[in-house]
Amino acid sequence: GYRSRAAYKLKQLDDLENVLSRGDTVVDLGAAPGGWLEVAAEEVGSEGTVIGVDLQRIKEFDDHDTVETIRGDMTADRTRDRVVETAGGTVADAESASEGGPVDVVLSDMAPNMSGEYSLDQARSLHLARQAFETALELLAADGDFVVKVFDGPDVEEFRADLDEEFQYVRATSPEASRKESSETYFVGKGRLTAPVRPGD
Numbered sequence: 001g002y003r004s005r006a007a008y009k010l011k012q013l014d015d016l017e018n019v020l021s022r023g024d025t026v027v028d029l030g031a032a033p034g035g036w037l038e039v040a041a042e043e044v045g046s047e048g049t050v051i052g053v054d055l056q057r058i059k060e061f062d063d064h065d066t067v068e069t070i071r072g073d074m075t076a077d078r079t080r081d082r083v084v085e086t087a088g089g090t091v092a093d094a095e096s097a098s099e100g101g102p103v104d105v106v107l108s109d110m111a112p113n114m115s116g117e118y119s120l121d122q123a124r125s126l127h128l129a130r131q132a133f134e135t136a137l138e139l140l141a142a143d144g145d146f147v148v149k150v151f152d153g154p155d156v157e158e159f160r161a162d163l164d165e166e167f168q169y170v171r172a173t174s175p176e177a178s179r180k181e182s183s184e185t186y187f188v189g190k191g192r193l194t195a196p197v198r199p200g201d
């Protein structure tokens with residue numbers, strides 16, 4: 001079994017959209033308790049690398065030595081810099097590289113602490129999704145993939161339009177495993193587009 005039922009959502013997303021491959025470097029944002037990390041570790045195999053980040057401490061994995069974890073807040077620059085460094089880039093490189101960064105896949109299942117007031121929780125969810133998107137743009141290699149959860153609401157179409165500009169295509173899916181919490185959608189951005197390198201660059 002997996003550490004969380006959420007693991008099955010990632011399995012379904014991956015079956016549909018084929019985001020995880022052998023040897024990939026994967027960054028998973030909002031990774032505690034670690035179900036997605038287990039699925040990602042299985043899919044990337046011993047040649048791959050999986051980096052998980054969460055506000056909460058993530059218990060070590062006895063059976064997956066390819067997983068590294070970082071405890072921190074993804075809305076803080078300091079945490080984002082640590083993720084970039086752990087993924088094998090430098091902050092300056094990642095920002096300036098026209099070929100993109102060192103990571104094949106960025107995942108985000110981040111969700112806010114629920115207040116119970118939907119409009120507030122939804123706004124916080126979208127904020128976390130946008131933070132994940134910015135991190136993905138810093139980290140992802142050309143052609144890399146991005147998976148992000150967001151609670152349905154008024155500004156989500158605008159977010160999707162922003163994603164559309166950065167990927168070859170974007171799909172919205174609600175995995176079977178998450179249908180009961182039907183207010184969440186996962187966007188899958190396939191194939192990060194990067195600026196073509198001009199001669200002389």
Ligand code: SAM
Binds near residue numbers: 113
């Ligand atoms: N995908 C995980 C799994 O399979 O075990 C479940 C993730 S859970 C739905 C959402 C996580 O997002 C929580 O563990 C929460 O601590 C984390 N989170 C929320 N805001 C965050 C932030 N600002 N930075 C890092 N993690 C955050």
